[in-house]
Amino acid sequence: MHSKDAVIAIYGPTASGKTALSLALCEQLDCEIISVDSALIYRGMNIGTAKPSAAEQAQVPHHLLDIRDPSETYSAADFQKDASALIEDIQQRGKVPLLVGGTMLYFKALLEGLSHLPESDVEVRKKLTDELHEKGLTKLHNQLQQVDPVSAERIHPNDPQRILRALEVYELSGKSLTELTKERHGQLDKPIYQFAVAPAERHVLHERIEQRFDQMLAQPFEDEVKELFARRDLHPNLPSIRSVGYRQMWQYLAGEFSYDEMRERGIIATRQLAKRQMTWLRSWPDVHWLTTGESDMEAKVFEVIQQPAKKFESKD
Known part of the structure; x- marks a missing residue:
């Protein structure tokens, strides 16, 4: 060679x-x-x-x-x-x-x-899940739109699992899922x-x-x-x-x-x-x-x- x-x-x-x-x-x-x-x-x-x-x-x-x-x-x-x-x-x-x-x-x-994404955190996930039950999925998707518009565009508004994960990543790292996935x-x-x-x-x-x-x-x-x-x-x-x-x-x-x-x-x-x-x-x-x-x-x-x-x- x-x-x-x-x-x-x-x-x-x-x-x-x-x-x-x-x-x-x-x-x-x-x-x-x-x-x-x-x-x-x-x-x-x-x-x-x-x-x-x-x-x-x-x-x-x-x-x-x-x-x-x-x-x-x-x-x-x-x-x-x-x-x-x-x-x-x-x-x-x-x-x-x-x-x-x-x-x-x-x-x-x-x-x-x-990409190095933070592992799921029980307390943060519970907090977000409680918000989901109190405010509804539309409010959480709007919240995601504010902190990570690229992920909000990609994730369907009726997909609670991915919405919760994207918000969890932001709360744990201070960075959006979009930012972190670009860092390889x-x-x-x-x-x-x-x-x-x-x-x-x-x-x-x-x-x-x-x-x-x-x-x-x-x-x-x-x-x-x-x-x-x-x-x-x-x-x-x-x-x-x-x-x-x-x-x-x-x-x-x-x-x-x-x-x-x-x-x-x-x-x-x-x-x-x-x-x-x-x-x-x-x-x-x-x-x-x-x-x-x-x-x-x-x-x-x-x-x-x-x-x-x-x-x-x-x-x-």
């Missing part, structure tokens, strides 16, 4: 071929892979997440796989801290950090940094090469998603979720069980709908996820696009990384 201290990122919607490309690059570059996926972090969730196989993990070091039990949570701030430390460690050992995944919220936290900390201070891989046509991605889902069902995905279901300490509101595919299989096992409906809902939900991922990516700055399945993907990557990399600059 031209920029020796650079990081490489491979983005893409689900089922676009990110894993295959990353492993192919690792055959030619001395890389270690950092997973950027909010489902791959969970132990015992392998089939439904398309987790790299034991052979693939033996081929190249993978990080941030199997680091949480499905009963636990993992935030974008957790990822930012862990990924930043891993990048430093990998580079200090003379290797290239290769970020691979489709959880764009994690990428955003790492590359742009995070912990941005990745390294040059980065960014690639996105996706099929040229949407229908091709839809076909790949359907094929992958059917492959999961044949492996068998149902048995994997049955083991989670049988634990009795997990429930559908956990981030792990809300993962695409797991939620639908869980609902099927709970008797909410038929097997065929579970399959259909799972495929639709995965397509919706892919659409959201593509929407994020189209607005992402400085991305080099690659087409799923094209024979010269790796050559295009190597052509780009012969040029100087630059640090990430948000469009916001």
Whole structure:
């Protein structure tokens, strides 16, 4: 690579071929892979997440796989801290950090940094809640308009949760939510090469998603979720069980709908996820696009990384 201290990122919607490309690059570059996926972090969730196989993990070091039990949570701030430390460690050992995944919220936290907002305060929240009951929501929204007109414009007048939170932030910090969200900390201070891989046509991605889902069902995905279901300490509101595919299989096992409906809902939900991922990516700055399945993907990557990399600059 031209920029020796650079990081490489491979983005893409689900089922676009990110894993295959990353492993192919690792055959030619001395890389270690950092997973950027909010489902791959969970132990015992392998089939439904398309987790790299034991052979693939033996081929190249993978990080941030199997680091949480499905009963636990993992935030974008957790990822930012862990990924930043891993990048430093990998580079200090003379290797290239290769970020691979489709959880764009994690990428955003790492590359742009995070805002430091005050944690909720019981007394302040009670005071504001009492005001809500006494004065009504319209009065509180008008109050927000005075201290934070940008947030008041963005937050619907009938949304008490967000109105209360915005007023709470102002009372605790003396700054508006708008001001604080502009102050980001912990941005990745390294040059980065960014690639996105996706099929040229949407229908091709839809076909790949359907094929992958059917492959999961044949492996068998149902048995994997049955083991989670049988634990009795997990429930559908956990981030792990809300993962695409797991939620639908869980609902099927709970008797909410038929097997065929579970399959259909799972495929639709995965397509919706892919659409959201593509929407994020189209607005992402400085991305080099690659087409799923094209024979010269790796050559295009190597052509780009012969040029100087630059640090990430948000469009916001």
